[in-house]
């Protein structure tokens with residue numbers, strides 16, 4: 001489902017990623033760990049085509065990414081199969097919660113409004129927020145907003161989900177409610193890559209841990225062996 005092979009990327013003369021390789025099959029949950037600046041976000045952004053890279057290659061959910069600019073049509077196809085959840089929830093502030101969740105299925109997949117709403121309400125149920133469907137994002141807590149962002153990403157039924165430190169902007173209570181949703185997804189067999197500093201969470205959710213340092217993979221293995 002995910003194969004990254006000898007990926008390198010520079011910003012000017014600065015090597016952000018250096019011959020990074022990793023692989024994961026269907027249902028694998030990869031925790032990406034490493035110090036600040038080690039390249040975790042950059043690697044995740046490469047995986048859904050938000051960043052270009054200089055050398056190596058990526059195959060994700062059956063899509064192939066090569067060095068250099070990605071053709072827009074290829075990116076469009078890729079993003080139907082690869083969902084991403086960011087640190088800052090990035091919800092559309094002027095849309096209700098349900099409209100945030102159903103926008104992509106309606107626009108990208110041309111799902112009819114009624115069906116999109118049914119699917120969207122089901123997803124909001126799954127993240128415990130069905131009663132907030134009509135609310136604006138700004139009236140929700142950070143943890144609730146992040147759960148809406150997860151529901152929104154799931155609405156495209158992505159084969160792979162990417163999470164970039166999904167709880168770093170949240171306090172401990174809100175963190176727990178978001179992590180529970182992600183652990184639940186992992187248990188349901190969703191293929192994921194999760195950037196996290198939270199080792200306890202990585203042990204609960206991950207099937208594999210990859211540690212980056214200064215743009216290189218320095219260690220990888222099962223959570224119980226790799227994490228203290």
Ligand SMILES: Nc1ncnc2c1ncn2[C@@H]1O[C@H](COP(=O)(O)OP(=O)(O)OP(=O)(O)O)[C@@H](O)[C@H]1O
Nearest residue numbers: 011012014016034035036037038039040041042043
């Ligand atoms: N657009 C850019 N131009 C120049 N350097 C960049 C750019 N984006 C990232 N970098 C550098 O690349 C390195 C890796 O950044 P990245 O954001 O991927 O790290 P990270 O592991 O996600 O860190 P954090 O844990 O702080 O989120 C950093 O040294 C960063 O300064």
Ligand SMILES: [Mg+2]
Nearest residue numbers: 040041042164
């Ligand atoms: Mg980062």
